[in-house]
Amino acid sequence: MFDNKEKTNIDALGEFGLIHHLTKNIALVQKSTIKGVGDDAAVLDFEGKRMLVSTDMLLEGIHFDLAYTPLKHLGYKAVQVNLSDIYAMNGTATQVTVSLGMSSKFPIEAVEELYEGIYIACEKYGVDLVGGDTSASKQGLVLSVTSIGYANAEDVVYRDGAQEGDLICVSGDLGGAYVGLQLLEREKMVYLENPNIQPDLEGKDYIVERQLKPEARRDIIDLLKEIDIKPTAMIDVSDGLASEIMHICKQSQKGCSIYEEKIPLDPMTFETAREFGLDPTVCALSGGEDYELLFTIKQSDYEKIKFKMDVTIIGHITEPASGCNLVTKSGNIHPLKAQGWNAFPTNESDTVKQPE
Numbered sequence: 001m002f003d004n005k006e007k008t009n010i011d012a013l014g015e016f017g018l019i020h021h022l023t024k025n026i027a028l029v030q031k032s033t034i035k036g037v038g039d040d041a042a043v044l045d046f047e048g049k050r051m052l053v054s055t056d057m058l059l060e061g062i063h064f065d066l067a068y069t070p071l072k073h074l075g076y077k078a079v080q081v082n083l084s085d086i087y088a089m090n091g092t093a094t095q096v097t098v099s100l101g102m103s104s105k106f107p108i109e110a111v112e113e114l115y116e117g118i119y120i121a122c123e124k125y126g127v128d129l130v131g132g133d134t135s136a137s138k139q140g141l142v143l144s145v146t147s148i149g150y151a152n153a154e155d156v157v158y159r160d161g162a163q164e165g166d167l168i169c170v171s172g173d174l175g176g177a178y179v180g181l182q183l184l185e186r187e188k189m190v191y192l193e194n195p196n197i198q199p200d201l202e203g204k205d206y207i208v209e210r211q212l213k214p215e216a217r218r219d220i221i222d223l224l225k226e227i228d229i230k231p232t233a234m235i236d237v238s239d240g241l242a243s244e245i246m247h248i249c250k251q252s253q254k255g256c257s258i259y260e261e262k263i264p265l266d267p268m269t270f271e272t273a274r275e276f277g278l279d280p281t282v283c284a285l286s287g288g289e290d291y292e293l294l295f296t297i298k299q300s301d302y303e304k305i306k307f308k309m310d311v312t313i314i315g316h317i318t319e320p321a322s323g324c325n326l327v328t329k330s331g332n333i334h335p336l337k338a339q340g341w342n343a344f345p346t347n348e349s350d351t352v353k354q355p356e
């Protein structure tokens with residue numbers, strides 16, 4: 001889905017011409033970028049700091065559907081989901097590389113829109129695009145981003161540092177991206193049945209944005225620094241709260257209690273989930289793509305964080321023997337299921353149904 005109606009064949013530029021066309025206006029902003037696009041490798045200098053590197057790939061049909069994903073948003077999202085991993089290490093993101101596999105029938109105007117989104121994200125977060133790869137693809141659009149960043153050795157936060165008694169915190173609200181996806185999928189079906197009917201997304205901007213235009217939480221990393229908290233463990237929520245807290249607990253060799261009533265849900269997420277006959281709690285636990293930060297802090301840091309608007313305490317870390325549990329609104333205790341979003345579902349029911 002792209003807005004520009006002109007269609008110039010990529011053959012007009014060729015691979016190197018296209019790369020030049022897409023990257024010729026880059027103005028480097030990071031001190032650590034010594035050499036960006038244009039040689040065999042980018043050259044970066046971090047002056048003795050720890051370097052952080054992360055990669056995530058987005059595939060058409062698996063991670064996105066071009067029927068309702070504007071290319072500009074896709075480019076923006078591809079960068080955000082990768083920056084999110086650097087922030088989840090408590091780092092500063094500084095560079096990205098972007099690799100692209102696409103049909104040679106993809107017009108140049110379409111790639112330009114994709115890159116417009118990529119550049120908007122880079123500019124907003126102050127990162128340099130320093131390289132990538134471009135190839136033809138026979139089956140759909142493939143977009144792979146690598147993000148690079150740094151942190152002082154003593155500031156890096158891993159998944160394995162949670163201690164018994166630590167408080168479990170999450171930024172923002174959860175489940176919105178998943179409910180937004182349900183809405184977009186429904187409107188796609190309506191459109192396919194009758195192309196004269198225009199998509200009805202009125203009043204649903206927030207959850208549609210959560211799906212199409214997520215924001216990596218650099219502001220939370222800044223906030224934690226400001227209030228002088230170093231989390232004991234941290235992860236970003238790409239696969240759903242249940243899967244992510246279980247990663248922290250498994251790697252930290254601990255258990256946890258999460259309180260259903262504390263899970264932050266936006267009212268529009270809640271209402272729309274109900275309209276779809278979905279349990280909003282399940283959307284938060286297993287929906288994914290929220291790109292919020294889930295982290296644990298020492299109890300002694302409670303006073304520093306308790307009034308921070310965009311952080312919610314949702315539970316605590318326990319001894320490993322008790323396992324990972326959800327305490328429901330009615331006070332029942334359910335073991336959490338390790339069921340995040342699965343790119344390799346064996347059957348349909350694997351995709352998002354969680355607890356009873």
Ligand SMILES: Nc1ncnc2c1ncn2[C@@H]1O[C@H](COP(=O)(O)OP(=O)(O)O)[C@@H](O)[C@H]1O
Nearest residue numbers: 053054055056057084085088235236237238239
């Ligand atoms: N094909 C692969 N080869 C090597 N390492 C991989 C591969 N796929 C994933 N990983 C690594 O496995 C870990 C977990 O990956 P993943 O679940 O995708 O994490 P995230 O949600 O942060 O993207 C990461 O350290 C990632 O770099």
Ligand SMILES: Cc1ncc(C[n+]2csc(CCOP(=O)(O)OP(=O)(O)O)c2C)c(N)n1
Nearest residue numbers: 056061062063064065238239287288289341
């Ligand atoms: C067409 C389409 N199908 C499914 C989804 C939902 N979805 C895409 S990626 C994702 C979770 C994260 O993907 P993954 O590849 O597991 O990322 P990682 O954990 O490696 O960061 C979800 C729930 C979507 N947005 N669009």
Ligand SMILES: [Mg+2]
Nearest residue numbers: 055056057238
């Ligand atoms: Mg990954």
